[in-house]
Amino acid sequence: MKEMTYRDALRLGLQESMQSDPTIVILGEEVGRYGGAYGVTKGLLQEFGEDWVRDTPISEEILVGAAVGAAMTGLRPVAELMYVDFLTLAMDQLVNQAAKIRYMFGGQISVPMMLRSQGGTGRSAAAQHSQSLEAWVMHTPGLHLAMPADATDAYVLIKHALTLADPVVFLEHKGLYAQSFPFNPESAPPWGKAKISRSGNDCSIICYSRMVQRSLEAATQLAELGVQVDVVDLRTLHPLDMETVTKSVRKTGRALVVTEDCLTAGVSAELSARITEENFEYLEEPVLRMAGEDIPIPVSPALEAASVPTNESIKQSILKLMRKK
Amino acid sequence: MISENSRHLYLQLLRVRTFEDRVGELFLQGGSAGTMLHLSIGEEAPAVGVAEAMQPKDSFTTHHRGHGIFLARGADPKRMLAEIAGKEAGYCRGKGGSMHIADRKLGHLGANAIVGGGIPHVVGAGLSYQLLKVPAVSIAFFGDGAMQQGNLYESMNLAALWKLPVLFVCINNQYGMGTRLDQASASLEFVKRAESFGLIGKEVSGLDVEEVKEAATEILEMAREGKPAFMKIDCYRFHGHARKDKSPYRDQNEEEEGRKKDPIKFQADRLMEQGVSISEMDIWHKKVADEMDEALNFALETQEPTLNSMFEDVYAPNLTHPESVGSRIDRALYSEILDGDYR
Ligand SMILES: Cc1ncc(C[n+]2csc(CCOP(=O)(O)OP(=O)(O)O)c2C)c(N)n1
Ligand SMILES: [Mg+2]
Numbered sequence A: 001m002k003e004m005t006y007r008d009a010l011r012l013g014l015q016e017s018m019q020s021d022p023t024i025v026i027l028g029e030e031v032g033r034y035g036g037a038y039g040v041t042k043g044l045l046q047e048f049g050e051d052w053v054r055d056t057p058i059s060e061e062i063l064v065g066a067a068v069g070a071a072m073t074g075l076r077p078v079a080e081l082m083y084v085d086f087l088t089l090a091m092d093q094l095v096n097q098a099a100k101i102r103y104m105f106g107g108q109i110s111v112p113m114m115l116r117s118q119g120g121t122g123r124s125a126a127a128q129h130s131q132s133l134e135a136w137v138m139h140t141p142g143l144h145l146a147m148p149a150d151a152t153d154a155y156v157l158i159k160h161a162l163t164l165a166d167p168v169v170f171l172e173h174k175g176l177y178a179q180s181f182p183f184n185p186e187s188a189p190p191w192g193k194a195k196i197s198r199s200g201n202d203c204s205i206i207c208y209s210r211m212v213q214r215s216l217e218a219a220t221q222l223a224e225l226g227v228q229v230d231v232v233d234l235r236t237l238h239p240l241d242m243e244t245v246t247k248s249v250r251k252t253g254r255a256l257v258v259t260e261d262c263l264t265a266g267v268s269a270e271l272s273a274r275i276t277e278e279n280f281e282y283l284e285e286p287v288l289r290m291a292g293e294d295i296p297i298p299v300s301p302a303l304e305a306a307s308v309p310t311n312e313s314i315k316q317s318i319l320k321l322m323r324k325k
Numbered sequence B: 001m002i003s004e005n006s007r008h009l010y011l012q013l014l015r016v017r018t019f020e021d022r023v024g025e026l027f028l029q030g031g032s033a034g035t036m037l038h039l040s041i042g043e044e045a046p047a048v049g050v051a052e053a054m055q056p057k058d059s060f061t062t063h064h065r066g067h068g069i070f071l072a073r074g075a076d077p078k079r080m081l082a083e084i085a086g087k088e089a090g091y092c093r094g095k096g097g098s099m100h101i102a103d104r105k106l107g108h109l110g111a112n113a114i115v116g117g118g119i120p121h122v123v124g125a126g127l128s129y130q131l132l133k134v135p136a137v138s139i140a141f142f143g144d145g146a147m148q149q150g151n152l153y154e155s156m157n158l159a160a161l162w163k164l165p166v167l168f169v170c171i172n173n174q175y176g177m178g179t180r181l182d183q184a185s186a187s188l189e190f191v192k193r194a195e196s197f198g199l200i201g202k203e204v205s206g207l208d209v210e211e212v213k214e215a216a217t218e219i220l221e222m223a224r225e226g227k228p229a230f231m232k233i234d235c236y237r238f239h240g241h242a243r244k245d246k247s248p249y250r251d252q253n254e255e256e257e258g259r260k261k262d263p264i265k266f267q268a269d270r271l272m273e274q275g276v277s278i279s280e281m282d283i284w285h286k287k288v289a290d291e292m293d294e295a296l297n298f299a300l301e302t303q304e305p306t307l308n309s310m311f312e313d314v315y316a317p318n319l320t321h322p323e324s325v326g327s328r329i330d331r332a333l334y335s336e337i338l339d340g341d342y343r
Helices: A006-020 A044-048 A060-072 A084-098 A134-138 A151-161 A210-224 A242-252 A267-278 A301-306 A311-321 B004-028 B044-053 B067-073 B077-084 B119-131 B144-148 B150-161 B190-196 B209-224 B252-260 B263-274 B278-301 B307-311 B325-333
Strands: A003-005 A024-028 A053-055 A076-080 A114-119 A144-146 A168-173 A180-182 A195-198 A203-207 A229-233 A236-238 A255-262 A288-292 B059-062 B108-111 B138-143 B166-172 B200-205 B229-234
Touching (some): A006 A024, A006 A044, A006 A151, A006 A168, A060 B119, A084 A134, A084 B119, A134 A144, A134 A267, A151 A180, A195 A210, A203 A210, A203 A242, A210 A311, A229 A242, A242 A267, A255 A267, A267 A288, A288 A311, B004 B044, B004 B067, B004 B077, B004 B209, B004 B263, B059 B067, B077 B278, B108 B119, B119 B150, B150 B166, B190 B229, B200 B209, B209 B229
Parallel strands (some): A144 A168, A203 A229, A203 A255, A255 A288, B059 B138, B138 B166, B166 B229
Antiparallel strands (some): A144 A236, A195 A229
16 A cells, blocks of 8 residues: 655645645745745645745734634635644634634634644653643634544545635644555545544544554554454544444443543543543443643653653553453 | 715714614613623714725724724614624624624624734735735724734734735724723834834824825725735723723813814814704704614514524534535625636
């Protein structure tokens, strides 16, 4: 099967979307001449011209705010925030404006924009360049939220997201860009559907973004110990496909939620509460969570690596869930 | 000779003031949704003057004190008051209210309750017009308070950098809520600030609606050609910040002096000089009062939203069938302008 890097798959998705929708305009810091801080938009300026791939000043609020206004008036902007950590500077435009405009205005005005960014640990980028802030986005009604775990999903999700009528936050993982994955868009489930990345009957892992990879690796090791894990990759956090999650949990009776964002009031809290509420009669054990530690991300590679779930810690949690430890 | 323009502008000023009066009435009768009602009494000339200078395809955003601008732009006072009452027949189905009123068809991209929140949107709209080759301008209305908000300066810089068809209009009523402008801003040289970004700057008094309209017409034409601009219009907030505020922090003499600069009286005097009789004026006043009374009754009587509507409009209903690019643009621009070869 064909292989592709996560970065190239994103670029291909953007490029094909721009070819078929001439209203897509990319706005962001260093997206044009520099080619994007992580190289995702490299070459797009040359193909589409500087009107449509626009380097902006280092002004996050207007970068997102202009995208909101442009989306209201006919364009489909893709605003790139170099790091999701910089969302703090654009939070009003995302949360009070983009997310609420359709509702506040009684359904009259759409905001078909995308906010692309990347987060997560893995590069010793320290506390202001390594966070996983998806819970803030998921906490805001009116936004879609996609978090692809591999190249195929990077491609199919970005393409679909660029046809939606409402604002989409598209969060990539900095640790995945350079990795190669099998590339098979035909195999991908539709938008809003989770995928079973590995099938097993003993317990379920519910995860997304880079934690899918770690969960799969843990599952491979667990198989050697005789534990068969169902790995559910959520792909989008809004829409949230509880149907697939529930099906898996009812099959296995045990669920571990794995997220990179920090534990307290994080996505893992929401997911485990929902799994519990919706599968009250079906759970053999309480739902467990593995999440980032409740600390700012430290720069030390050793500390950074230990601050988020690892293959080993995921494996240990599953053993606990299976009462094998 | 009686000028038709003078008469029309006077009627518009009067409609705005009478409308705001009925908003107060709606509140007193217990019919308003909440008390966060920011009246533009005393600020009619900036609203009417600029709105009357706009072209049909132009768009705008306003601050929380935006009733007058929207009404002058052509809004239906019935649907406005119904929205302020939180009713289904309002412009936003009773979900936005006074501070979030909007109307796609009139190019109203929304009133905003975040001070400065709507300013970046006109920069984005300006980008749409530039890239889609639409001969329109997008206008941000905001108060003097937003002159101290950072996003204004990000917006000014980008509009100037990209030469977007954008106009920034500061309606300077001298106060934030209770904080006087000179207690909030180290410098009052707002036009200079704008000019330092490369914008065209203009300062006018908000007393004479005809002067405002003339200045706005001129500056809008420059903006339309890709020379973004800033206008500061000085006026005085006649009453409290919101419906319940009695402005105890303001000096009485100051208030009396401020209220003497009344744009409606100013325009009435002009019309009298042109030869309009008192009895003629009375007829106009009666007509406007009737229009706004009818709107008030409508707002009070029209039905509440159904509870189910609470869950509607969070997301577009038809996610599985994305709209075609062409129809999306048509809808967004409420017009037929595009020739399709903009890239
Ligand atoms: C970001 C933000 N900060 C504070 C407020 C609270 N607030 C509402 S109106 C207002 C004063 C605004 O003054 P100005 O911009 O001059 O407008 P005016 O009310 O005078 O028309 C304040 C502080 C708010 N709504 N939004
Ligand atoms: Mg003010």
